[in-house]
Amino acid sequence: MIDLAALAGLRAVAEHGSVGAAAEATGFTPSAVSQQVKRLERQLGVPLLERVGRGVMLTGQGRHLVDGGTQVLADLEELEAGIRHRSGVVAGEVRLVAFSTAMRGLVAPVARELLDKYADLRLALQEREPWDTVDMVAGGHCDVGIVHRWGGVAFAVPEHVVTTRVAEDVADLIVPHDHPLAQRRSVTPHDLVDVDWIATPENTICRQWLHRMFDGTGRPPRIAHVSMEFESHLALVASGLGVALVPRLGRAPLGPDLAAVAVRDPEPVRIVDALHRRTMTDSPAVAAVLEALRSTG
Numbered sequence: 001m002i003d004l005a006a007l008a009g010l011r012a013v014a015e016h017g018s019v020g021a022a023a024e025a026t027g028f029t030p031s032a033v034s035q036q037v038k039r040l041e042r043q044l045g046v047p048l049l050e051r052v053g054r055g056v057m058l059t060g061q062g063r064h065l066v067d068g069g070t071q072v073l074a075d076l077e078e079l080e081a082g083i084r085h086r087s088g089v090v091a092g093e094v095r096l097v098a099f100s101t102a103m104r105g106l107v108a109p110v111a112r113e114l115l116d117k118y119a120d121l122r123l124a125l126q127e128r129e130p131w132d133t134v135d136m137v138a139g140g141h142c143d144v145g146i147v148h149r150w151g152g153v154a155f156a157v158p159e160h161v162v163t164t165r166v167a168e169d170v171a172d173l174i175v176p177h178d179h180p181l182a183q184r185r186s187v188t189p190h191d192l193v194d195v196d197w198i199a200t201p202e203n204t205i206c207r208q209w210l211h212r213m214f215d216g217t218g219r220p221p222r223i224a225h226v227s228m229e230f231e232s233h234l235a236l237v238a239s240g241l242g243v244a245l246v247p248r249l250g251r252a253p254l255g256p257d258l259a260a261v262a263v264r265d266p267e268p269v270r271i272v273d274a275l276h277r278r279t280m281t282d283s284p285a286v287a288a289v290l291e292a293l294r295s296t297g
Helices: 004-016 018-026 030-044 060-087 100-117 130-139 205-213 232-239 282-297
Strands: 049-052 054-059 092-098 122-129 144-152 161-176 196-199 224-228 244-247 258-263 269-277
Touching: 004 018, 004 054, 004 060, 018 030, 018 054, 030 060, 049 130, 054 060, 054 144, 060 282, 092 100, 100 122, 100 161, 100 282, 122 224, 130 144, 144 205, 144 258, 144 282, 161 232, 161 282, 196 205, 196 232, 196 244, 205 232, 205 244, 205 282, 232 244, 232 258, 269 282
Parallel strands: 092 122, 092 144, 196 224
Antiparallel strands: 049 054, 144 269, 161 244, 161 258, 161 269
8 A cells, every 4th residue: 555645745745846845845854755755665666756966856657656646645635524524523633824924913813712612623833925825735735824915916826726715904004103104194105106115025925016006106116125024124114214014914013103004096905815725625624714714804
């Protein structure tokens, strides 16, 4: 009988291109993933990976095993979810991955509530960026993923992944309390073309939205400083280094040094979605997590 856990490890290597990347995605060590592959090779008596430079690639036999085994793993997952659905018991482990502000503002309150309500439920939480989360859900490396997207910024999700809306998160312009804009009830991008911005890195979803927000002004936002975390944005704004667009979800109290001003035309709204594989739709544990997220969101 083929070792199913080892098969999942080989599939992770195929998806991520290396043993190290597969280990990072699955939460195992590189040594553990290597041992899984070697165990499969001993079982089947054929090589499944071959070295190419400093990396590895699947042999023909390895590719054949992954192609056929992926459907087997999906069928087993769906079978398990169906059996648990018939029992109606919320039990087992749910691996949940979320972006940082959702982890603080959405997952943390929900997790405690769920564990108190369902004694046989276990949660394994991990923080990742949305595009990594989509890959992890699609590849079977987590069970529920929470992602965000801004307004009309597209976000590709594979067909075998189901999307559930759980929240809408508004962002505000954050300025020092003595900034000229601090007393305004609202501003538009036209009011912000000459201010210095603290923004997330160029390849992030939040940065993409900031640029799109300025489309109607004919000028890009003037980026002065770059920081990944919104907590850092608040500290930099408080130091008088610029302004920032910070979502309300998971946001720390602003305190006396900062002010939040509404933004209009367009209003910066993040759509927060929960993702799960279609094969897990019947899982009572996944359904319980999604319901709790929707209620809190």
